[in-house]
Amino acid sequence: MPHINLSNEFPGIRSLFIYRPETAAPLNALVQAMLHNPHPSLSAGERELIATYVSRLNTCKYCCNIHGAIAKHQLGNNGELVQQVLANPETAPISSKMKALLKIAAKVQSGGKNVLPEDIALAREEGATDIELHDAVLIAAAFCMYNRYVDGLATWQPDDTDLYDKMGEQRAREGYLTPPFRVANSAVTNES
């Protein structure tokens, strides 16, 4: 049960956005700017992979599943690639540049100071630009916020894979700024 009185009809961060629209606006604008809006060189799918991977490292079920689903839809319905990245970015069929960026993201997740000049140098050798480095670090840092927000208030985080897929498809297509659809929380309904 959530730590505060949240709507039963929206899971994860969406229940918090409904609860506190004042903070939802900049939080949504940030995720839209980082992950969905056009980027000079990183695809939306690549950026979603960074978000998904950091959410997995933070063990946030909701964020990992929803961004995994969005990544899948942004990557031409390639859910297998998302699972391969989550299992081990080093052996996943992604570019060396993406591997280096994911390595930096993992460092950020464990603490900003853990990013070393050699991590940056390695990513540069693999072709990462300054903007890509900036965005990888910011996405990783931001998901250390979103994940803590979602878990810190013990939001409802469904187990239904099809539900995440449906929500992910919507976000991949529409971005983050459109209203979410209502979800029947059968677990909660059955309890009441």
Added chain:
Amino acid sequence: MAHIELNNDLPGIRGLMAYSPKTAEPLNALAETLLRSDDNTLSRGERELIGTYVSYLNDCFFCQNVHGAMAGHYLGCDIQQIDGIKHDFRSAELSDKMKALLSIAESVQKGGKQVTELQIEEARKNGATDVEIHDTVLIAAAFCMFNRYVDGFGTSAPTDRQFYVNRAPQRALEGYQSSVFK
């Protein structure tokens, strides 16, 4: 020196924000709403204190000094008093509600799942509302982002702590959506 060429010599997060204005806008809007909006039952000083404490736990020099100076400005405390709270808030002269909220923030810094029912109960027992608990968790979470953003690039920051104290009144007046480091 920062890991990437920011093409400016602004300190801490301000250099990053000037480098990436498209993400700076929502980041500043978030800080403004969370820390400075007057539509909140937690005072600005109390909210800045939560941000300061989390930045201290994350060992982010720039953020803990900027926000420590802001908290000091609003609460009428000097650097030493703010340091005292950071080092041991449980024995500081703070309300039981603030201590309960700082304890929640401390757990969020470690990880969202670290917040316990007992901590929430303790905060409620001492008068914290749901919105105050919400805002505490979000402020703590947001500083886990801001701190990583600032330190993840090895940005530079003035080492003289008085620098931050001197700038706090202007920041308090103008808010987070304009740069005081011009």
